[in-house]
Amino acid sequence: MSGRPQLICCDVDGTLLDDRERIPADVRAVIRRAVSAGAQFALATGRPPRWIAPVLEQLDLYPICVCANGAIVYDSATDTMLDVAALAPDTLCQVVEIATRGLAPFGGASFAVERSGDSAWADESELFLVSPDYVPAWVSEGHATAPLAQLCSHPAIKLLIRNEQLTSAQIFDVLAPLIPGELAHTTFSIPDGLVEVSAPGVTKARGVAYIAASIGVAAADVVAFGDMPNDCDMLRWAGFGVAMANAVPEVQEAADSVTRSNNDSGVAAVLERWF
Template identity: 45%
Template sequence: MQRTAPLAERPAPLFVVSDIDGTFLNSKERVSPRLRNVVANMKRQGTVFSLATGRPARWLLPVLEQLVVKPLCVCANGAVIYDSARDKIIRAVELQPAVLTDTVARLASDVTANQEEPALEGVTFGVERVGTSAFDRADELFCVTRSYDHAWLSEEHKEMSLEELVAQPAVKLLVRNPRVCSQELYEAVAPRLNSQHVNVTFSWDGGLVEISAPGVSKQSALQWIAEQMGVTGEDAVAFGDMPNDLEMLTWAGVGVAMGNAHDDVKNAADIITGDNDNDGVAEILETWFL
């Protein structure tokens, strides 16, 4: 850890938020008994808990069924807030068709073929649209171009032309190139886009960049939740492992990077804990909630 003494001196946080993959879940996609116990203790003590993820709401169900709480969840890297207790999307910030069309045009292979950028050669695209529930039909929300190379096994999606893909609003645009790592793809994508029009990040290493509306991040959604609670970032502890967690870690009073985190995340965090297979989240939270 980078610092340990101040934790014991701090009062118990009023708000705790954790990324899911590589952070809250272990490599078997399970919540450990130790962590589940800490979350239960937080609930008893009145601390509010949230999950913040790049996942859509429908991908939260296997996680939520392992918990004793039904939290407000930040989905799609902050573009969506999902109330799991009511199974209801309560807030969504979308990319509009004009922005989607312009973004794709700046990145599509036929436009960039002569720009000496191998990472963009042959990129394909997908979108996540927002519904009203975690039980909405996935093939109405997850849409991809016909040549899209799926990062995860998917049978619940709809294939369509690029023109159809960008014709409706979406909470997230996916840029996919499995031949490069996500860092390399990000470094090719981000300079071609205007940060006033979109926000670019990534949450997985295997050649996938995620694009949201400007100003959208996990922090922006958590700040909205905190305002409803009457607390601030200083009252929060946040856990993460990838660049899409950076804003929320620097916003929180204590930002914690996992031992398995991306180097940029470790450099930005206040504390580095154990990895996700060794209860790194529980290790910190037991300071207050043992």
């Protein structure tokens, strides 16, 4: 990248946030300087829109963001879903069948779906539904429990496949060869026995490209930060892709640069080259 980036896209967990789910002071400061200098900032996260307000409140910024691994482009200032790419009910049923069969030798699978809704502030029970045997990988109290047939009855931005006996990478290695790319896109963003399935072609790169096009910014003028496999496509697409020091090897290979330290100062150290 020869000049200053015009668009900064940053993953949240493991990248922007520290272990206390706080944005370090030096990271907040440099992002604010970048925005004051005319750069655009966006989150690019696996989180759905209902989970990003506490992050943006720390920055006092409410931009257009990539959510749910690229399935949603969300205007946080107006609470508007600008673009939604969902898995159709018949596709959900097919993937559930494939995952159930594929993971049967390893203790089976449980499932959850994330739906877009019309607002990030809709009732959680309308947006996040889990099968009776599903154990959430994070604290979740307001979700709804429903039979698999109901989970698959409406379009979903993500299908979550859970197996507590395997790591996420192990689940991915089992299922990725079984789920054709033309049927759905499979990835993972945490290590704890969970993979995420989206519509074909849905990645963070898709969402970032949507934002860049909407504000007239070329890929060459985008800097992106990430640490997990769901960030790889975005890091490759951006003019300057940055992997965190704690990133898994495949993410580091996808990036143009790797930070010397983790989220507590890695993002700031890179952005301070320009701002």
